[in-house]
Amino acid sequence: MAKLVLAAGVPHPPRLVRDIEESPGKTKGEAMMKQVRRYVEKAEPDVIIEVDSDHFVNFFYNNLPSFCIGMAEEAEGPQETWCPMPRYVVRGHVPLAKALFKYGVHDKFDLAAAHELRLDHSLVVPLHFLNPSMELPVIPIYTNGFVSPLPQATRCFSLGRMLRRFIEAWDGKERIALIASGSFAMDVGGPLRGWTDTEWVETISGLLIRGQYQALARRATEERIAAAGNNSGELLNWVTVTGAVGNAKPLFVEVDDGYGYAVWNFD
Amino acid sequence: MSIYQINKILYLTDNDADFRKRIKENPDQVLKTFRLSEEEREALTSGAVGKLYQMGVHTFLLNHLSRYELFGVNRDNYLSRIREGMEYDERFEEGRMPVQYFVKEK
Numbered sequence: 490m491a492k493l494v495l496a497a498g499v500p501h502p503p504r505l506v507r508d509i510e511e512s513p514g515k516t517k518g519e520a521m522m523k524q525v526r527r528y529v530e531k532a533e534p535d536v537i538i539e540v541d542s543d544h545f546v547n548f549f550y551n552n553l554p555s556f557c558i559g560m561a562e563e564a565e566g567p568q569e570t571w572c573p574m575p576r577y578v579v580r581g582h583v584p585l586a587k588a589l590f591k592y593g594v595h596d597k598f599d600l601a602a603a604h605e606l607r608l609d610h611s612l613v614v615p616l617h618f619l620n621p622s623m624e625l626p627v628i629p630i631y632t633n634g635f636v637s638p639l640p641q642a643t644r645c646f647s648l649g650r651m652l653r654r655f656i657e658a659w660d661g662k663e664r665i666a667l668i669a670s671g672s673f674a675m676d677v678g679g680p681l682r683g684w685t686d687t688e689w690v691e692t693i694s695g696l697l698i699r700g701q702y703q704a705l706a707r708r709a710t711e712e713r714i715a716a717a718g719n720n721s722g723e724l725l726n727w728v729t730v731t732g733a734v735g736n737a738k739p740l741f742v743e744v745d746d747g748y749g750y751a752v753w754n755f756d
Numbered sequence: 757m758s759i760y761q762i763n764k765i766l767y768l769t770d771n772d773a774d775f776r777k778r779i780k781e782n783p784d785q786v787l788k789t790f791r792l793s794e795e796e797r798e799a800l801t802s803g804a805v806g807k808l809y810q811m812g813v814h815t816f817l818l819n820h821l822s823r824y825e826l827f828g829v830n831r832d833n834y835l836s837r838i839r840e841g842m843e844y845d846e847r848f849e850e851g852r853m854p855v856q857y858f859v860k861e862k
Binding site: 544545549551568570571635636676677678679680681683684685719 | 760763764767770771809814815817819823839842845848851852
């Protein structure tokens with residue numbers, strides 16, 4: 490059976506790539522990405538499963554699934570012209586993605602699947618830091634974090650549990666790292682751009698530190714998420730990952746404004 | 757309501773380089789190919805960000821107006837425009853737009 494060797498959560502600000510180039514050693518983001526990277530390296534994964542929300546690059550209102558498994562052989566990104574960072578080709582892992590799709594549907598998760606993908610910054614920025622040279626194959630799992638009605642956080646938590654069962658049932662030897670991409674709370678393009686709902690950020694980090702994942706899923710209602718800014722649905726990716734970690738508590742949870750960083754280790 | 761059409765125009769602006777070129781060079785002709793009400797067309801072409809926001813355009817997509825400087829919108833006026841029609845909120849004081857970096861288009 491395959492093994493979940495590590496879970497982590499990181500944000501995906503494209504500007505961080507540029508900030509580090511221009512003033513290395515100055516940002517908390519750089520220090521945190523390096524810290525998470527060290528744990529990823531130590532865990533020696535063979536595959537990354539990344540839970541992420543597309544920002545109208547791969548999906549649009551014409552076809553927007555609540556949950557979708559990426560099963561492209563490879564895909565390019567970030568596609569956005571406004572991302573000051575390298576563009577990468579990211580390899581997929583088709584057999585594992587197909588098996589996950591089938592396992593999920595049989596487990597009554599009505600997932601979508603995509604054999605062709607246009608990767609946005611939110612998928613690629615974590616990989617830029619955690620998967621240098623894109624050496625590991627990546628299976629994206631997309632959650633709809635931005636278009637109402639969002640999937641229920643409790644459902645995302647169940648999706649994470651299913652993911653863990655799948656990993657342990659998969660007839661392979663892969664060591665799997667599970668990564669949540671997203672901030673805790675942020676407003677992008679809305680009237681509150683620049684403001685951070687620090688109360689919500691503290692609530693989230695506190696519940697994560699104490700391992701109260703189901704309480705977090707119950708409290709992360711669409712209404713609460715929306716009150717924290719239009720980008721705050723990315724929390725669903727974190728909630729999905731907490732569904733997979735079982736009773737394990739994180740090694741650390743660090744907050745930087747509306748961003749969160751955390752690592753769970755299973756080795 | 758055809759807010760979908762406005763969302764689509766903004767989505768294509770970000771994702772389709774050829775469309776982006778056309779809407780910058782000849783917006784009237786491009787907009788003719790979309791089913792917009794008079795009110796929507798007026799709000800879009802006058803860069804009335806607040807109005808478009810109230811009408812339900814997704815803020816991620818609305819933000820592209822400032823990124824690509826369409827219809828007179830830019831990063832310096834975006835926040836004040838989107839707040840037009842809203843009651844004052846003290847959280848506005850913390851508001852700031854990030855610096856935009858672009859990969860130059862050929």
